[in-house]
Amino acid sequence: MIKRFFDWLKKPLGLIAVGITFLALFSLAAYGISLSQQPPAQPVQFPHKIHIAFGIQCLYCHPGAAKGPAAGIPAEAKCWGCHNQIVKTQTSILLKPLKDSVISGTPLQWVPVAQVPDFVQFNHRAHIAAGQNCENCHGDMSKMTVAENPQIFNMGFCLKCHTKVAGENHDLLVKLTDCGTCHY
Template sequence: MIKRLFDWLIQPLGLIAVSIAVLALFSLAAYGINTTQQPPAQPIQFPHRTHIAFGVQCLYCHPGAARGPAAGIPSQSKCWGCHQQIAKTNDPKSELRFLKAAVESGTPIQWIPVAQVPDFVQFNHRAHIAAGKNCEDCHGDMTNLTLAENPQVFNMGWCLACHVKNAGDDHAKLVKLTDCGTCHY
């Protein structure tokens, strides 16, 4: 039985069937990776919710968003500015033990990026903040989030839909904001 199956598999038709199965599995996997918006396992379970509720502004930790292309992730020394004065930081059961260890050993925390566009796409935060867009317009409501995750896939249709909406009747603006060279160069 096994032998007959094997003989069939190595026939041309069998090989084609196997390749199709492999391809199908592969694209399914790629599709799955693209669509699941599960937050990755971060080195520290950093709770956005707690910090936002405490009144810390997005731009305090991500100041690059107002100044340039990338928003940036705060360094551990910025965390430590607050946490060295917070009692909970010394609680050996808290997530904060990982922050304390990173600060004491001087090893940078390796955050795993979640909000990203491919390298061939030019995105600049500053232009959007200057145009009056809010963080939540693109990143969703983070006040209830524990781990950061993407509310939507940053695909081309999503960028273009907002650009078309913002251009309104301004033809020159519409041309600029939908020109391939505006986002790909």
């Protein structure tokens, strides 16, 4: 039975079947990988580049980055502070979710994009205080609409910068490459 099957595989029809199977598996894998590389769907297609073009600083909407561990995603009240004075807000279909959210009082369910695993404890404040700019990790937002990651936040990415910043300072290197600095 199995021998007959292998014999059939060597015939033209069998070879075509093998080829189609491989192609299907390959395209499925490629599709899966491409899915994991796309930024997640957001309730509003928030255009970062337009807001930055108006001269709004990162810390205006994400003030937590300078004060504590989490940068935070602004509440609708903050969006509404500017947007209720803009006529386009009332008419635009793209901004309808924001208008609905403010009227009904239900918060927008933003999807976090830049994330680290649970076993990593990240603190924005220390990085901002050390003179790092947002774009060093998050990329140039003036070219992005919906936030996306310019790189994967893995340990190599963190340590590359940590060792570079420490340089010849041995005490700082010990502190910045200590496991307990990020993992606890």
